[in-house]
Each structure stands twice: as structure tokens, then as C-alpha cells.
Amino acid sequence: MLHCSMSMLSVSARLGLDDVLGDLQHARRTGDLGRLALLAYCEVRRWARQVGEQELAQHSLALLTDNPHATRSEFLHRVDDLIGELEGVRDRLTSQPHSRAGRSDVPSTPCDL
Numbered sequence: 001m002l003h004c005s006m007s008m009l010s011v012s013a014r015l016g017l018d019d020v021l022g023d024l025q026h027a028r029r030t031g032d033l034g035r036l037a038l039l040a041y042c043e044v045r046r047w048a049r050q051v052g053e054q055e056l057a058q059h060s061l062a063l064l065t066d067n068p069h070a071t072r073s074e075f076l077h078r079v080d081d082l083i084g085e086l087e088g089v090r091d092r093l094t095s096q097p098h099s100r101a102g103r104s105d106v107p108s109t110p111c112d113l
Contacts, residue, residue, distance in 0.1 A: 013051045014093055020047050021086045028079060033072065036079050037064055044082065056085055 020043045027035040041064045048057035063082060069075040 010093070010096075013047075014090070016047050016050070017086065017090050017093065020044055021083070021090060024079070024083055024086070028076070028083065033075065036075075040064060040079060040082055044086065053089060056089065059085060 020039065023043065024036065024039050027039060040060050044060040045057045048054070048060065060082060063078050069078070
């Protein structure tokens with residue numbers, strides 16, 4: 001059960017990140033270059049902008065618009081870098097405290113959703 005001490009934006013951001021990251025990892029495992037390009041350009045950038053991760057949004061844009069990739073392996077290497085960045089953001093989001101215990105202005109009762 002969700003409690004009032006967890007913000008819905010935070011939960012929504014984490015779930016969205018898990019979805020995007022899972023899709024990227026699956027496309028990477030299967031070698032689906034078109035899907036990787038679509039996810040990197042559209043989904044990663046959209047998610048990053050929504051949560052204020054502007055540097056990540058720029059990196060996902062640059063992956064496809066800056067320079068053409070000479071080889072398939074070069075493109076996959078840059079996708080791996082993007083996946084690593086997303087995993088770093090996920091680690092940062094999950095290490096943030098979930099509780100606001102000790103704050104008098106936050107009720108400790110569950111939310112009525």
C-alpha cells in the first residue's frame with residue numbers, strides 16, 4: 001500500500017524508468033537496432049525531460065543526431081553507455097529516502113487513493 005510519505009511523481013518516475021530501461025535492455029539483447037533507436041530517441045528523451053534529467057535527454061538526442069555511426073558495434077557501444085546512464089539514474093532514485101519520518105507537516109496515515 002502506498003503511503004502519503006511517498007510522492008506519486010517519484011513512484012511514477014521510477015515505474016516509467018523501469019519500463020524504458022527494460023525495453024532498452026530487451027531490444028539490446030535481441031539486437032533490434034530500429035527498436036533501440038526509437039527507444040533512445042523518443043522514450044528515453046521523453047522520460048528524461050519529464051523528470052528533469054536534461055543531461056540524459058541531451059545524451060539520448062545526441063546518440064542519433066550528432067554523428068552517423070560508422071559501425072553497428074559503435075552504435076551498440078553508445079546504446080550500452082545510455083543504458084548505463086539510465087541504470088545510474090535508477091540507482092540514484094532508489095537510494096533516495098522513501099520516508100519523510102520526523103517531519104511534522106507530513107501525515108503518517110496511508111493515502112486514500
